Amino acid sequence: MTEPVLQARGLTKRYGHVVAMDDCHFDLHPGEILAVIGDNGAGKSTLIKALTGAVIPDSGSISVNGVQVQFRSPLDARRAGIETVYQELGVAPALDITQNLYLGREQRRKGLLGTVFRKLDKPGMRHGSARQMADLGIRVQSIRQKVETLSGGQRQAVAVARVAAWATSVVIMDEPTAALGVRETNQVLGLIERVRENGLPVVLISHNMPNVFQVADRIHIHRLGRRIALVEPGRTTMEEVVAVMTGAKTPESLQLDGGPA
């Protein structure tokens, strides 16, 4: 078996008497789309926050490409090559596509113009964003377009392109299609598959079962603060997955896959 890109063992997090993570395991393999599903309050977001450095677990370990890490802040996770697309559209609408792709990571001109006058390398960044958009097959009129002139799906595509451009090991997407219509959702799902084809594994947090079954290679089912099952969409049904997720069925009734649950 290949080494997981992102792995967690025995993560625990308590808030007073509430156990948000209870001896939770997590595995993401190279080149896969792993869906993470769970009912509201199952503790998905605590797990994702632990993996992105926004929450520091009480105990347990996380490793990236086999190297153990300790994230103290989201910046640590970003330095380890983990980038996240958030549910709320994480773009600045009054800025153009290029500015959004490079936001917080702007490139300066070479030489005195860059070092003394801090001048941005606009042509270089435009070139880079045109290439990134082309690599992901995102079509827009111009990369000089302000993001507010784009449709909701295109805006989320810009957010995904941004994250895929900077992530070096993992892309995490937290409900990326929650605010979108059917057609736009399909555009974003296609984009997620292209990110995988370009070599980055994706963690997809979603409530939408058809979406999950459409794109995921494996499904991590989260319940009561831990992973209770890890299944392949081809070997189970949506009804069974939902039943396990809500506690109507035990995970033993499912075809399990890979590693301890």
Add this chain to the structure above:
Amino acid sequence: MTSAPPRDVDAVLLEQEEDRGGPVRTLLGSQIAGPLAALVLAIVIFALTTSTFLNADNLSLIATQSVVVGTLALGQTLIILTAGIDLSNGAIMVLAAVVIGKLATDGNPLLALAAGTAVCLVLGGLNGVLISRFSLPPFIVTLGMLSVLSAVARLYTDSQSYPIDSDLLTVLNRGPTIGGVTITYGVFLWIVLTAVLGYALTQTAWGTHVYAVGDNRAAAALTGIKVKRVLLSVYLTAAVVYAFAAWQALGRTPTADPSGYSTANLDSITAVVIGGTSLFGGRGGVVGTFIGALIVTVLANGLTQAGIDSLYQQVATGVLVVVAVAVDHFVRTRQTR
């Protein structure tokens, strides 16, 4: 998003460049097109209806009359771009001016100027810390600051004015005479400040971050931008601009008057809004504000030349502000649907 065969990135970019058209189309599509058209229209109307408006001396006077509020408005623009507002900028400027005036009466004018700049930095920094570190609303923080500083300026001076006779402190109201028309150094300073801030806003990462923080603060924070640091830097930069405004004010009327410029804060907001900067942040710029400040002065000057009661100047300015805000609202709601 239509499917088409993938093309070379350079070819796509080149095509997009050609798509943009010439400089005229770029200007028409830019944010300053509206304010610029309004300014030109006002100048044309006053030139046709009055005989005294369009002569070099009057135009020079308009520029000179614009510099104090126009300079304050440059700092105000930075703050409004972050979705903030500064009601205390006039009061900060006046306090700095009286500090400079009082210290210069029996001291070194250069040191007095430095002390005035320090006053601006401390007060602007205090605004910035309260707004960035403690997340207090800019409107309330600067309203409180306005109230406190107006009183402090009078307490500090015993409500007296200080005459200014130092060459250094009044230099901005002098300037070279070109073809019989004097253009003051203050006007040049205003233009240079506009250019420098315009460069910083459009050509540096800092500028992009200022727009991003005003446009979508949460998204800016998620990309790793240090939002609080950007906010503080904006209030400090604006404070430096206010110090220049204080220097401009000492030249315009060579007295440091603790009760002067009592509406300069609102006048600066007027110039910013007429110049096309959105009060909701993230949109606009200093060149628009420069034009906005000129529009306000041109209206006042032109209506005076036309012999119209000065109260109508206030009516005209007020109408323009509402029109500018309405245009901004229309632009934002149309584009975000």
